[in-house]
Amino acid sequence: MSALPLSGVRVIDLTRILSGPFCSMILGDLGAEVVKIEAPGGDHVRGQGHKIDGLSWYFAGFNRNKQSLELDLRKPEGVAVLERLLARADILTENFRPGVLAKMGLTEARLNEINPDLIVVSVNGYGSTGPYADRPAFDFIAQAMSGYMATNGTPDTGPLRTAPPITDLVAGLYAALGAVAALRGRENGGPAQRVEASMMMSMMSMMAYLSSNALATGRDPVPTGNDHPIASPYGLFRASDGDIAVAPSTEVIVQRFMKEIGLSHLLDEPRFVNNAMRVQNRAELNALINAAVAGGTQAEWIARLNKAGVPSGRVQSLTEALADPQVAAQEMVLDVPHPGHGTVKMTGFPIKFSQTPLRVRHTVPDLGEHGREVLRAAGYDEAEIDALIANGIMGAGDPAG
Template identity: 35%
Template sequence: MPKLPLSRFTVLDLTRVRSGPAAVRQFADWGANVIKIEEPGDVPDDKPGGSSQFADYQNTHRNKRSVTLNLKHPEGKALFMEMVKQADVVIENYRPNVKFKLGIDYESLRKVNPRIILASVSGFGQDGPYVDRPGLDQIAQGLGGIMSVTGEPGRGPMRAGIPVADLTSGLFCAIGTLVALLEREESGEGQWVQSSLLQAQVWMMDFQIMRWLMNKEIPGQTGNNHPTTAATGVYPTSDGFINLAAMGTEMFVRLVKALGRPEIAEDARFKDIKTRGQHRPALNELIAECTKEKPSAYWIDVFNKEGVPCGYIKNVKETMEDPQVVHLGMAKKLQHPKLGEISVVNQAVIMSRSKRDVFTAAPDRGEHNHEVYAEFGISAERVNALAKAGAI
C-alpha cells in the first residue's frame, strides 16, 4: 500500500461511542498510526455484547490497532506517559473533569512532550455553566436549535434522523487537530484543541441562526418545504414522492414549463420569490396536481432535461444501490477475520494522489498489545508483567 498522507503521525485514541471516534476515524482512514486504548477485561462499552463484530463498531473503529491499558493503575498511567512521549496526538471525549482526575490533562501531557496535541470533544465545552452536565447527541440537538426547525408545523419538536451533533463535533475536532499539526510545523509546540456537540450543532444551524442574529426572526418548522423559498419540497407522483428545488425565478419558469403548465409563472401570486413564499400552499397544490399524474421516473427524466434540481427519495438500501453512490465508492469493502468480506462507509473525500486501497477491520480489545508495545520499546516480558499486575 502506498504511503498515506498522515502516516507520519501517531494518534493515541481514548475515545468511545461516536463523537470522539468520528474525529479519530479521519486520522485512521488517512494512514495515521492510530492506537485505540481500551480498559482491560470485559468492560461495557460501545461494543454491545462485547463483540467487535457489531456493524456500527466495525464502521467506527476500522483502520486502528487496539491495546489494553488501565489509566487508573500507576504502572498503566506511567506506560501511557511513555507512549505520549513518542506520540503526536491524544484524542479523548471523556467528561471534562475526568482527564484531570486521571492526570492526563493537557498541562500534564505537555510536561512529557511539549509537541503533543490534546484534542477533546465534550457535550458542552471544557468550562462554563454546563461543564458538569452529561452530554448526548439528542440533548445537543435540542439546545442547539435543530429540533425547533425539523418536522412539520404543529407536530412538536423533532430530532434529526442521524446523530448530527456527534458526527459534526467529531469532524470539527479533526479539523482543529489538523490545523494544530500544521501550526506545530512553525511553532514546534502542541496545543489543546476543543470542540463540543453544542458548538457543532449551533454552527450547523447556519442560515437559520443568521435569521435571528441579523433579523431577529425565529425560524419555525416547515416540514419538507424550504424554510424561506418556494417551490422547494416533496411532491407526490403516481408511484411515490420526489424532491423538487426550483428556488429562483428562472428555475421556477423551467419547472412549470416541464410540468406543462407555463401559465403558472404568469399568475400574480407566483411572479417573484416573495409572493411564491407567501402563497406556498396554493403553489404546492398546483404542482402536486401535475406530478401525481405520472410516475417518479418520468418526472425525474423530464426535470433533469429542463435543468430543474430533482431527485428520488430513497431508503438506505436504495441509496447504497444508487449508480452514482456506487460510482463514488461509498461502500468500502474490507476483510474481517471472522465475518469475511464486509463493507463500511467510505470517506467522503477523494484525493487525486492519496488513496487508501485497503481498509482493515476494527480490532478486538487488546489484539495488538505485544505488537504495539514492542514498537514503544516495551519488552514482551514487561508486557506480560504489566498484564499480570492489572496495568494493561
C-alpha cells in the same frame, strides 16, 4: 503507492462511543497510525448494534484503521504506560467530560512535560467553559439544546430529532479538521495546542441561514417539514407512483421547473410573481404543482427535470440508497475481509484523493489485539509486557472482541 496524507502521524485515542471514535477514524483513514486505548471490557459500542460472527458492525463502522490496546487507566501503572506512549505521539484524542484528564494526573502542565509537541484534541458536549461544561452530554440532548430539533418537523408534529446522531458526527468532523489544522500550524513553527469541538456548538454552527435570519430579526424560524423555510416552490411533490424531491434554489431554476411541468404562466400572477409571494402562498402553489406532476411517474419527472437543470430525485430508503449505482460508482460501500469475522460491510470514504486514494489498512481491531505490538514499538520488552498482563494492567488480546 504513495504515502497517505497523514502517514507518519501517531495518534493515541482515548475516545469511546461515537463522536471521538469518528474523529480518530477520520485521522486513521487519512493515514495516521491510531492506537485505540480501551478500558477493560472495551468500548461499550462493541456490544451494541447488529452482530455477525460476534462482531458489532456498528463498532466496525467507526473503528477501522486503528490498533487496539486494552489498558486499565484507573491504575497508576496503566497511566504510566499511557504516558510512555504519549511521549512519542503527535496527537491525543479524548472525549471525556472536561476535567477528567486532569483527574487522571494528565493536566495540561503534565502533558506538556511528557511531550511539548503533543496536540490534544477534545470532543465534548458543551465546551470546557461555561455553566454547562460539566453536564453529561448525548446527541439527543445536543440536538434539542442547539436549536436544531426545534427547526425540524412541522407545527403539527412539534420538534423532531434527526435519525442519525448528527451532533456526534459533526463534532467529530470538526475535531478531525481541527487536529489537521493544528498539525499544520505546528509544522509551520507554531505551538502545539489544544483543539476542542463540542456537540452543541458544532451543531449550532451548521444552522446556516436559519441562524442568520434569527439573529437579524429576533424571531424563531417556523418548522416547515419538507418545505424550504425561505424558498418556494421546494420540497416533495406527488407523481403518479410516489413522491419526487425537487429543489429549485434560484429564480432561474424555478422558471425551468415551472416550464417543464407546464405552469410557467403562474409566475406572471401577483400571488406567485416572486419568491416572497410564493412563500406566502406556498400551500396554494404546492397544490397546483402536485396536480401537474400527478400525470407522470417518478422516473419520467426525475429524468426530465434533471435534464433541464432542475435538481430532483426520489426519496430512497436507506437500503435503496446503499444499493444505488451512483453509490457503487463512488465505492461508498466496502466489503472488508476480517479474519475470524467473515466479510464486514461498511460505508466507504467520502473524501477522494486523486493520487493517494484512501483504503482500509487495518480491519476493525479485536479488543486488545495489538497490545504487544504497540508496546514493543514504545520500547517495552517481553518481560515488561508479560508483567503488565499478569498484573491486570493490560489486556492480553481477546480474539472474540
